[in-house]
Structures are given as structure tokens and as C-alpha cells.
Amino acid sequence: MKRILLGSALGLLLATVLALALALxxxxxxxxxxxxxxxxxxxxxxxxxxxxxxxxxxxxxxxxxxxxxxxxxxxxxxxxxxxxxxxxxxxxxxxxxxxxxxxxxxxxxxxxxxxxxxxxxxxxxxxxxxxxxxxxxxxxxxxxxxxxxxxxxxxxxxxxxxxxxxxxxxxxxxxxxxxxxxxxxMARVMALVWPAPEQQRALAYHQALAQVAAAYPVYAHVSLARLLPPLFDLARQRAKGDVTLMAAENRAAILTLALHASGKSWAILMPAARAWEPVRPLVVTLAGRDDFPQHFLISAVLAIEGGGPLSDAIGVYKEVADSRGGSGFSFNDIAADRAGTRFGLLAKTSPAKLQVAMSTGLQERDFMPDVADLPEFLSAAQFAQRYGTVESEGYKAQMAEIEARLDGLKLWR
Structure with a gap:
């Protein structure tokens, strides 16, 4: 009997090894x-x-x-x-x-x-x-x-x-x-996308931002560099050294700021947030402009949710669309997109590094390059005359210049 059991076990083991050898x-x-x-x-x-x-x-x-x-x-x-x-x-x-x-x-x-x-x-x-x-x-x-x-x-x-x-x-x-x-x-979709722990996490950052915003007048112009540290300090406290939690907390902090900078709130994403006390509205700025924080933070969110290439593609798509009847193609908007993409990827892949960097008191110049000299407000005709397409050498050279400027900033060294 023992020999039969041993033979069966060996046969099963050999069959498993053979199956793996054929499958892998x-x-x-x-x-x-x-x-x-x-x-x-x-x-x-x-x-x-x-x-x-x-x-x-x-x-x-x-x-x-x-x-x-x-x-x-x-x-x-x-x-x-x-x-x-x-x-x-x-x-x-x-x-x-x-x-x-x-x-x-x-x-x-x-x-x-x-x-x-x-x-x-x-x-x-x-x-x-x-x-x-x-x-x-x-x-x-x-x-x-x-x-x-x-x-x-x-x-x-x-x-x-x-x-x-x-x-x-x-x-x-x-x-x-x-x-x-x-x-x-729709309610079931939202419940799947935002389970109870995620809703509680979002509420924590909503309340933190509300507390920070309460110190300013309504629609005061406030630099993004003033809003990032307190929310990331909360992220560091809540994560308690857990790397997995760090990434989740960073994500919630960035999403909260992205919504606020865009004039929105968590209520557009989760029905439960409609009952939350509203945050005093602020005009979030970066390099003195109120559009850069939106480019930066939305690109950061896209990088967290879908990876860098997706964020880059959406940024270029928006600029091309703008050149055909919007505000025009702007390389400085692209620079804000690229800075935000790097920020989002850092928040996701090296969450502890970003939290430590935030605790040292980053300034705008540490994560957003000087873009005042970059071409912007180009119509479709102007872009085509100057650069041709996004595959041209001229366009690639301009993008390489943006990447070089980002490489020189404190947060990306």
C-alpha cells in the first residue's frame, strides 16, 4: 500500500513538473x-x-x-x-x-x-x-x-x-x-471605486485642506507650495512608515488638491462627500499663474492612476486641441504637465522620498522650472510653421530642453 501511495505521489509530482515545463x-x-x-x-x-x-x-x-x-x-x-x-x-x-x-x-x-x-x-x-x-x-x-x-x-x-x-x-x-x-x-459604481476606507481617507484630507484654507480670505491667491506641505505632513503621520500606505495617502492628498485647484470637490467623485463641510475657495497659483497648478496636479493624478505615458499623451492632446481654437499650444503648460507627471510618479513609486522632501520645506523653484521664455499661445498655423508636428526634431528639441530644466530641480536630483 505504501509503495502504491509513494508511486502515486511521485507520478503526480512528475506530472506537475512536466506540466510546468510545458507551460512556462x-x-x-x-x-x-x-x-x-x-x-x-x-x-x-x-x-x-x-x-x-x-x-x-x-x-x-x-x-x-x-x-x-x-x-x-x-x-x-x-x-x-x-x-x-x-x-x-x-x-x-x-x-x-x-x-x-x-x-x-x-x-x-x-x-x-x-x-x-x-x-x-x-x-x-x-x-x-x-x-x-x-x-x-x-x-x-x-x-x-x-x-x-x-x-x-x-x-x-x-x-x-x-x-x-x-x-x-x-x-x-x-x-x-x-x-x-x-x-x-451609478451609486454601485461609485461604491466600488471608492470603498469605505478610501472615503474615510478622502475625508481626512478634505478636512485638512479646509483647516488650511480657513486661514486665508475667500478666493485668496495661494501658492501650491504653501498647500502641499501640510497635506503631505498628514500623509506621513497617517502612513506611520508603511510604504504601501504612504502611496495611498500621497494619492489622496494629491487628488484633494487637484480637485480644489480645478474648482471642484470630492462631491463630484463620491456621493457621500456632498454632506461634507465645504472648503473655503482659494485661487491656487504656481509661478504666479492659476492654470499651472491645474496642469501640474491633474498630470500628477494621471501619472498615479495610469502611468506617465498616459499623462504625457493627455497633456499633448490638450495643447494640440487648444491650438485649434482654444488658448493656443503652450510649451510652458507642457512643462507644468511634465513636472506634475514626475511628481505623481514619485508619489507612487518613491512615496517615502517625497514625504521626506516635503518635510524639508520645498519652494516652487524646487519642483517647477522657470518657463517664462518658452513659446506659448501658438495657433495651429503658428505651431505647424514653427515645429511642423509633434514628431519633428524642433519639437523634440524643445521637449528635451524642458526635461533638462526639470532634471536640474531639487526634487528630481
Whole structure:
């Protein structure tokens, strides 16, 4: 009996080792995703505007069509953000071919997945799956997927998706999602995005900013350098040396300041904040201007939430849009965007360093370069005549000058 048990155990061990050897590979199946471009941002903005569920009255079903290119852009940015690898979809009538490369960090090996999903009455199912060189039965892959969904924390996320999505279908280079937007859907979305601990964290920084703002007259002009230290001092106290908490506290502090500098409050993001005592309105300034703090802080938020490349692309997109009928293309706005992106990435990836730097009393010149001599208010025609496109050598030289100025500042050394 012991020999039978030992033989079975050894057989299982060998089967596991063999399966891992077949599943794991030394190279990724897919190259890293390309960084998002300003044109992608324009397309995404138009898509969100056309498909905003808040504009729908009553309780209707909606059908959203998403192109294969846009889906792959989303997958690519998610992979870049999570540092997990890369993913790619190819869509055909009733079918979706998925390729996925996931890095296994401790082993330095890749989990490469090739799968075909088949459209069904509601949600797609696997038709066949191959992990590395190891084929998996479709029934097993579908069972694993269902089991994983049941165990994903928190359970209300999965339940909300089930209640919302009615059908996912595939066409030639496009997908369609039919969903049921209900009366409580927005409240459920906000509850998922801002769970109770996040709401409590936001309230702490809202109250801290209210206390700071109370020392100034209404609509007083106040430098961002005067508002950052007290909020980051609170971040340091609340984190208590925990690096994970430091990043979360930094994020909440920056979000609070970004909302206030833009004339908004937490109430636009979370319904519970509507009951909070309002903060005395201030005009937040940077280099004597009230637009720079918005560029700086919004770019910092984007860097925290979506990574630096996304923030850069949105900054360039806005300036290009401005040159076509807005305030004009401004390299000094781009400099504020780039400074904010660096600030956000530092808050996220080196949170302790930023908190220590804030405790030493940073001045504006320590994190925002002098931009008074940079070209601004360029119309589309002026920009085209002077620089051509954002891919030109002249434009790249101007951007390199901005980066050089940032490199010389105290916070980035």
C-alpha cells in the first residue's frame, strides 16, 4: 500500500513538473504594448462622450460597439500599468482569439496563453486554450474561469458585472457589449471605486485642506507650495512608515488638491462627500499663474492612476486641441504637465522620498522650472510653421530642453 501511495505521489509530482515545463517559456509571445498617443486620447474621449450611461433616461438596455484597435489599446495600457506583460485580441464573427504573455517574476519565465473564445447567449466561453506548449481542455479552462470569478475579491464587483452585462458578442474587428444600466448603477459604481476606507481617507484630507484654507480670505491667491506641505505632513503621520500606505495617502492628498485647484470637490467623485463641510475657495497659483497648478496636479493624478505615458499623451492632446481654437499650444503648460507627471510618479513609486522632501520645506523653484521664455499661445498655423508636428526634431528639441530644466530641480536630483 505504501509503495502504491509513494508511486502515486511521485507520478503526480512528475506530472506537475512536466506540466510546468510545458507551460512556462523563456520568452514572451508578445512584445510590450506601445505607449498611448495623443490621437488615442482624442478617440477615447469621443467614445466616452458617446457612450456615457448617465445620459440615458429610464432603465434601457444599451449596446456599445468597441473596435478591435481600441480594445487592444485598453489591454495594452492595462498591461503597462500592471507591469504584467502584454495582451492582444483578434476579433471575428462569433469568435475572439486572445494572446497573453504574463511574466512570472520570481522565475523570470513567461506564461504565454493562446485561446479562442466563442460567443454564447450571454458571456463568451473558451473553445480551446494553450498555455505555452501545454494544451488545456476547453471544459477545464471554463471551469477554472468560473471558479476564479467566484473567488475574486470583493464579491460585489463580480456580482455588479453580472447584473450589468447582458451579452458580449464579436464581429469582424469589433466587439459589442449589451448592458442594462439601472437606477442604482451609478451609486454601485461609485461604491466600488471608492470603498469605505478610501472615503474615510478622502475625508481626512478634505478636512485638512479646509483647516488650511480657513486661514486665508475667500478666493485668496495661494501658492501650491504653501498647500502641499501640510497635506503631505498628514500623509506621513497617517502612513506611520508603511510604504504601501504612504502611496495611498500621497494619492489622496494629491487628488484633494487637484480637485480644489480645478474648482471642484470630492462631491463630484463620491456621493457621500456632498454632506461634507465645504472648503473655503482659494485661487491656487504656481509661478504666479492659476492654470499651472491645474496642469501640474491633474498630470500628477494621471501619472498615479495610469502611468506617465498616459499623462504625457493627455497633456499633448490638450495643447494640440487648444491650438485649434482654444488658448493656443503652450510649451510652458507642457512643462507644468511634465513636472506634475514626475511628481505623481514619485508619489507612487518613491512615496517615502517625497514625504521626506516635503518635510524639508520645498519652494516652487524646487519642483517647477522657470518657463517664462518658452513659446506659448501658438495657433495651429503658428505651431505647424514653427515645429511642423509633434514628431519633428524642433519639437523634440524643445521637449528635451524642458526635461533638462526639470532634471536640474531639487526634487528630481
Amino acid at each position: 517559456q523563456g520568452q514572451a509571445l508578445l512584445p510590450p504594448a506601445a505607449e498611448v498617443q495623443s490621437g488615442d486620447v482624442a478617440r477615447a474621449k469621443d467614445f466616452l462622450k458617446r457612450n456615457d450611461p448617465r445620459r440615458v433616461e429610464g432603465n434601457p438596455q444599451r449596446l456599445v460597439t468597441i473596435s478591435e484597435a481600441d480594445l487592444n489599446l485598453l489591454l495594452g495600457q492595462a498591461a503597462l500599468y500592471s507591469h504584467a506583460g502584454a495582451a492582444q485580441l483578434r476579433l471575428h464573427p462569433g469568435l475572439a482569439d486572445l494572446r497573453l504573455s504574463l511574466l512570472v517574476p520570481k522565475l523570470g519565465l513567461w506564461l504565454n496563453v493562446q485561446a479562442r473564445l466563442r460567443e454564447t447567449g450571454r458571456l463568451p466561453e473558451f473553445e480551446h486554450v494553450k498555455v505555452g506548449r501545454l494544451p488545456l481542455p476547453a471544459w477545464l479552462a471554463n471551469w477554472v474561469l468560473r471558479a476564479a470569478l467566484l473567488r475574486l475579491p470583493p464579491e460585489q464587483d463580480v456580482q455588479f458585472a453580472k447584473d450589468l452585462i447582458r451579452h458580449i458578442g464579436f464581429g469582424e474587428q469589433y466587439a459589442q457589449v449589451k448592458y442594462q444600466w439601472q437606477a442604482d448603477s
